[in-house]
Amino acid sequence: MFWICFALFLAACFAAGATGGLFPPGDWYKSLRKPGFTPPNWAFPVVWTTLYFCMAYAGALAAMVPGNGIAMALWSVQIALNGLWTPVFFGLRKMRLGLLVLALLWLSVAVSVVALWALDWRAGALFVPYLVWVSIAGALNWSVIRLNPDVAVQDPA
Incomplete structure (x- = not known):
């Protein structure tokens, strides 16, 4: 049952991540001035793939725990917002x-870190790198x- 849940959560992660293929950065983004701490382009798919596996594993761990409703609802909200950013920005x-x-x-x-941690500390810990990366993305x-x-x-042309 755990591995079925993991596969479902992973599918949700990669569905959200697919927006990167639908809305690639392109020349518009390349032309923008960026801060010195901008990660190299190769880092984004590596980091996101790793994070998606961690997020899916965390979701599957939490899904196995009774009383997981709030954590699962939060997991759903964050993956929806995750998938929304790329179409909005790019x-x-x-x-x-x-x-x-x-x-x-x-x-x-x-x-989500707090809610997942309350169910299974491993699930909460698996979301901490995600929180760090979203902090970097926000900056x-x-x-x-x-x-x-x-x-x-400006509005896009």
Whole structure:
């Protein structure tokens, strides 16, 4: 039963991650000024793949524990917000709205850490690297807005 749950959670993660293929950064993003702490392009798929496996494992662990309703609801909220950011930022080119989505994602992941930890400390611990990465993503999103104020207020062509 655990491995079926893991596979289902992993499918949800990779469905959210598929938005990266549907809305690639492209020339628009390449043309933006970015802060010095911007990770290299190769790091994004490596980090996200690792995080998605951790998130799926955490979800499967929590799914096995009675009384998991709140944690499962939070897991669902965070993966929905995870999948929403890419179309907002890269698809719509709405950097400020993307930052709002990231703020909500960060909050949902932080609360998920607490809820998952209460069920199984391993599940909560598996979400900690995700919270760190979303924090970096938020700082990156904020910095891109600050470094490109003229672009941040424009609608896409």
